[in-house]
Amino acid sequence: MRKLYLFLLLAFLILLVLPKVMSSYALGIFIMIFFYAYLGQSWNILTGYTGVISLGHSLYVGIGAYMTYLLTLTLGLPPWIGMWIGGICAGAVGLVIGFFGFRFGLKGVYFVLLTISFAEIGRLIVLHLKVFGSFQGLFITPHFSAVNFQFKDNVPYYYIALGYVVFSLIVVRLLERSKIGRYMVALREEEEAAESLGVDVFKYKMIAIFISAFMTSLAGAFYTNYLYYLHPSTMMSMAFSIEIILRPIIGGMGTVLGPVIGSFLITPLAEISRTYFAKAGYEGLHLVIYGFLLVAVVLFFPRGVISYMKKALSPLLSGEKSH
Amino acid sequence: MPLLELKKVSKNFGGLKAVSQVSFSLEKGEILGIIGPNGAGKTTLFNTLTGFYKPDEGEIWFEGEKLIDLKPHQICKKGMVRTFQIVKPFLELTTLDNVMIAALNRTKHIHEATEKALRTIEMVGLKDKAQTLATGLTLPHRKRLELARALATEPKLLLLDEVMAGLTPTEVDELIRLLKEINRQGITILLIEHVMRGVMALSQRVIVLNYGEKIAEGVPEEVVKNRQVIDAYLGEEFRNA
Amino acid sequence: MNLNLILQLALSGFLLGGVYSLIALGLSLIFGVMRVINFAHGEMMVWGMYVAYTILLWTGVDPFFSFLVSAIILFILGYLLQRSVVNRILDFPEAMQVLPLVGMAMVFENSARLIWGPDYISPQSKFALSSISLGPLTIDTPRLMAFSIAILITVLVLVFLKKTDMGKSIRAAADNRLGAFLVGTDVNKVYAVCFGIGTACVGSAGGLLVPIMPLSPYIGAPFTLISFIIVILGGMGSLTGAMVGGFIIGVAESIGPEVITNIFHGLGVDLEFPHTMKQVVSFFILIVILILRPQGLFGGKKR
Secondary structure, three states, rough: OOHHHHHHHHHHHHHHHHHHHHHHHHHHHHHHHHHHHOOOHHHHHHHHHHOOOOOOOOOHHHHHHHHHHHHHHHHHOOOHHHHHHHHHHHHHHHHHHHHHHOOOOOHHHHHHHHHHHHHHHHHHHOOOOHHHOOOHHHEOOOOEEEEOEEEOOOHHHHHHHHHHOOOOOOOHHHHHHHHHHHHHHHHHOOOOHHOOOOOHHHHHHHHHHHHHHHHOOOOHHHHHHHHHEEHHHHHHHHHHHHHHHHHHHOOOOOOOOOHHHHHHHHHHHHHHHHHHHHHHOOHHHHHHHHHHHHHHHHHHHHHHHHHHHHHHHHOOOOOOOOO | OOEEEEEEEEEEEEEEHHHHHEEEEOOOOOOEEEEEOOOOHHHHHHHHHHOOOOOOOEEEEEEEOOOOOOOHHHHHHOEEEOOOOOOOOOOEEEEHHHHHHOOOOOOOOOOHHHHHHHHHHHHHOOHHHHOOOOHHHHHHHHHHHHHHHHHOOOOEEEEOOOOOOOOOOOHHHHHHHHHHHHHOOOEEEEEEEEOHHHHHHHEEEEEEEEEEEEEEOOOHHHHHHOOOHHHHHHHHHHOOO | OOOHHHHHHHHHHHHHHHHHHHHHHHHHHHHHHHOOOOOOHHHHHHHHHHHHHHHHHOOOHHHHHOOOOHHHHHHHHHHHHHHHHHHHHOOOOOHHHHHHHHHHHHHHHHHHHHHHHHOOOOOOOOOOOOOOEEOOEEHHHHHHHHHHHHHHHHHHHHHHHOHHHHHOOOOOOOOHHHHHHHHHHHHHHHHHHHHHHHHHHHHHHHHHOOOOEOOOHHHHHHHHHHHHHHHHHOOOOHHHHHHHHHHHHHHHHHHHHHHHHEEEEEOOOOOOOOOHHHHHHHHHHHHHHHHOOOOOOOOOOOO
8 A cells, every 4th residue: 555655655645847849739638537536536536436426526626617607797706716615506406416316216228317307407597698698608708816716828728627636545544544535435235234233324425426417517617717608518418428437447446546547558648639530521530430439338247347457457556455 | 011012013025925924022132033934024024123114014113112114223223133044244444443333322432432332343253353344254253343343332132144154053052142142132123034053042932934924933943843844845855964 | 379380280299299208209219128228219219211212312312212221231330339338338337338339429420520510401302391381380391201100110119119029129118128048048149139110210310311401410419319208208218108209299399389488478588498409398398208207108117
C-alpha cells in the first residue's frame, strides 16, 4: 500500500512539471483526461460503489454549468463561488430523483429509466429557455482573469483540472475508509443483508446520489469556462452520460483508480481519433469504436483494466491487504 | 417481561395465510426452536419479525415496546437480528470486511468496528479466513460468516434461519457448541431448524408450525411425542426410527 | 379550448400510436422472453427507416412496400446481435446487461451517420401530401396507411406466436427457460429468432414512418425511450400492454402540449408548452407510472 502511495506521489509530481515541457495541444488532451477522470469518479461513487445505476449524469453537469453561468450573469458571482451553489442545486435534484427511485424501491433497469427521463426532461427544458440561447446554444464571451475562471492559455486549466482529479481521489479514498463508504459497498453487494444488519438503505443511497450529483456538477463549471459554449444537446444528452460512464467501466468500477486509468486509456484515443476521423470525413467513427469497446469490455473484461493491472503490478502492491 | 412477544400475528399473500394467528413469547436468555414442514411459514414469520414484511394482523412486542412499521435496519438497531436461510454474504468483500460492516451498527469508527469484527471472527472460528473474499468461502464457512455478521451487530435476540442445513454431523456439533456459548453470553436465540439433532440439543422449548398455524408448543421431548406433530411433519423421520 | 383541434390532434396521435404499438411490441417480446432490454431499439428502427429510404431513392419503390425489406434486414441484424452479444449477457447482473446494448446503440446510431450523413431528410413519397376529410377532421393518408399496416403486422406477429411451432416455442421459453431447455427446444435458436422478430417489428415500423417524419441518425434514442415508456406503462413483457400503451402515449404526446398550454392559460399563466417538448409529457407519464404502478397497467406480477 505504501509503495502504491509513493508511486502515486511520483506520478503527481511528474504531472506537476509536465506543462513545462508539453505543447498546448498535448496539454489540451491532458485536460480532457483529467476532466473525464473526474466525471467518471463522481459517477463511480453512485454506480461503482453503491451499485445504483445512473445513465443520466449529464443532467448534473448541465445544472452545474448553467447555474454557474446564470449566477455570474445575474448576480455577478464569480464561478468559483457559483459552482458550489450549482453543486447544491444538482445535489438537490439528485435527491429528488433518489427520493422517487429509492422511496418506491425502483431498481436496476427501472431506476436507469428514471435517471434517463429526468435528464431528458432537463435537456428539453433548457433547450427551450431563451436565457440559455434556446436551440442555438449559449456562446460565452470570456473575460480573462483568474477570478472569472477564464484564462488565455491551457496551463492554468491544466492545473485546475488536475486539482479536480486530486480532489475526487481524496474524496473517494476518504469515503472508502468511512462508515458511509462501507455501507455504500454493502448496499451494492447485497441490499437485503445490509438492511438486516442495520444499514438504512434509503438514507445511504440518498447520501450517495447527493455526493455523486454534487461532485458531477462541479465539472460543469469547468466545462463552461473552458469551452465557452453550452448546448444542452451535447452536454446534457444521453451520449454525454455515456461518455461519463465509459471510462470508469473500462478502468474498473468501484475502485479509486479505475476511472483515472480508464480516462488515461480512452481519452487520448477519443480526442485524437475524433479529430483525425473528422478530418478524414468519418465524423462519428470514434463513437462507433466506443460502442464496440463498451461491448467488448463488458463481455471480456467485466472488472475493468485495473483488475489485470493489479495482477501485473502485484509486487508494487505487495503491502496491500484487503483491496 | 418477555423479551419478545407475538400476539396473534398473521401474514397473508393473496388468499394464502402464510402465518396465521401465531402467538408465543420468548424470555430473556432462552433458546426457542421453531420447527415445521417446508412451507409452514417459518421464514415468513422471520421476515415479519424483522420488518421485511408488515404483519396483516396482530402485534409484535420487543422488550416491552410494541413494534410498529419499523424497517429492518431499525429493528436491527433495537437488537433483533436475523440470518438468512440462503446466505447473503457481501461476495466481493473479505470475511473481515463483511463482519466489520455489521459491527458498524453500534459504532461509527472503522477501527473499533474492525476490532469487534476480529473478535467475532475468532469466536466463530473463521480467524484464518479473515482476509479471504467471501466468494472464496465454502458453504459451511459462509454459514459461519452469516452468524458472525449477525453477532457483530450486538443483538439481544438472534434469529437463525436454518444455519445447520447442509452441514455434516461434526460441523453441526461444533455449531451447537458455539451457539450454546453465544447463549451463555446472554444472547437470546430463536431458531428455525430442520436438523432435529440441533433443535433437540439446543432448544429449551419448541414451537411447531404447520400451514402457518402454531400446532404445538413445549419442551422438545414432549413435542416430538405429540400425535398432531408427528402426523404433520415428523412422521416418516421419527416413526420409522 | 379548441375542441376541433384537440380532436384532430388526438386522431393523428392515435394513428401514430399504432406504429408506436408495433415498436413497443418488439421491445416487449424481447424482454418477455430474454429479460433483456434492447437499449438499441430506437437506433435499430432508424436503420429500418434508412433502408426504406435508400430503396425509395434507388428504385422509387414506396416505403409502404419496402418496409418488408427493412423488416428482413433488421431480422438478420437482430438475429446476429442476439447470437454474438445478447446471448452472452443473459446471466449478467443488470448493470452489465444495460451497457453492451447501450454500446450497440452507439454503433447503430453513428454507423448510420457515417453511411447516410448527419442531415435531416424528408423523402417525398407519392401519398405524402394527400389527405382524407372526415367531417371537420382530416386524416393524412400516409398516417392512415402506416397505422393500418402497423396493425396488420401486429396481428400477424400475434398469430405467429399463437399458431406456429416456433411461436409456441417462443412463448414456452418466455414462461420457463429451463423447462423449454429440458423439453429439448434449441433455446439459443428460439432466443435468436425471437430477438430477430422483435427487431423486425421495429424495423418495419421504421419503414412505415419514413413518409410521416423526417429522418436523421439521431432520432433513434428518443424512440428507444418512448418504447421503454410504452412497455413500462403497459407492463413489461405484456404484449397487450405494449399495444394499449402505444395508443395512450401516441395520443398523450399529440394532445399533451395543446392541453397543457390551455391549462396554463386557464390558470392565467402566459406560457406556451411547445410541441417540441412533447416528450416531456411521456416522461411525466413514465415517472407517475413508475411510482404508482411499477408493474404497469397490464403487468400481473410485481417487479
